Amino acid sequence: MIIKSYEINKINLNKSNIILLYGKNEGLQNEIIEKKFIYSFKGEINKYDEVEFIGNYETIYSELLNKSLFNEKKLILISRVGERVLKYIEELSDKDTKDFILVLKTSNLEKKSKLRTFFEKSKRLIAIPFYEDDARTLTNIIYDYLNKHNIKLSRESINLLISRAGGNRENLKNELSKILQYSYTNNEVNLETVKKLSNLAENYSVSELADNYLSKNKKNIVRILNENNYSDDDCILILRTILNKSKRLLDILEIYKKSKNLDDVISKTKPPIFWKDKEVVKKQVNLWQLRDLRTKMYQINEVELLVKSNSKNSLNLVSDFIVNY
DSSP: OBOOGGGGGGOOTTTOOEEEEEESOHHHHHHHIIIIIITTOOSEEEEEEHHHHHHTHHHHHHHHHOGGGOSSOEEEEEESOOGGGHHHHHHHHTSOOOSEEEEEEESOOOTTOHHHHHHHHOSSSEEEEEOOOOHHHHHHHHHHHHHHHTOOOOHHHHHHHHHHHTTOHHHHHHHHHHHHHHHTTOSOOOHHHHHHHHTTSGGGSHHHHHHHHHTTOHHHHHHHHHHSOOOTTHHHHHHHHHHHHHHHHHHHHHHHHHHOOHHHHHHTOSSOOOGGGHHHHHHHHHHOOHHHHHHHHHHHHHHHHHHHHOGGGHHHHHHHHHHTO
């Protein structure tokens, strides 16, 4: 069955103990998980991502259904789930037990998703969609935060924060935290200060620019270039970051070509890929062929040589290159 995120308190965990949270608003998902499931829970809490859950499923399944192995209720949180987890959830949902609560968390799921459909059509399971925060909700969050910490911001500054939040309160709270830290040693927080502080956000960093380049997302590339005041000195850093991420992607593609198990390849990549970046890397794997990526890496090296020999036009060279991937 489907319920709205604001109806979360209607859930009776004794009747519906397997719940799917999905959608782009990760910040609201995390808030609800903390308040509804973790805060007052007295039993054992276990956290997995999908790969870990599937890899340890036999042990988890045995413990959940064998009461002699534990004396208290269990809360299991599984993040970054996809279609692969469906058959395991089908098996668990057939068991008549209330000794565990299972919460699955993921980003957006298409309407044709079998996992989403399974939850929505079930009378015992619950699916909760999480849509992006609108401007009104984000504005209220900002004002509550500013009043709590006695910080004053102009309307222009508030609008800027809302636009850079990307509909996600978690992004917004990260930016507000930076402003709070700044306010400890500065009495005034003006628009220019907010621009500089929020311009350092991870979503607008060189790393993010490189990820969008490899994801062939021209819209985001242009947006990030416009949001940031990159200098000629930043050009080598941008190219080197793209090149390093391209090398990592090339290694993943080469191993994946042999193993055919992308989740396993990504989970074993060294240095480890942060969980928030795994879906981005998966998308990149599906967009690039080995030959094309190698060619692109050669081109990056060539652009770097041009930048070093033509420093006055560096930013234009790099911008044209990454916009026209």
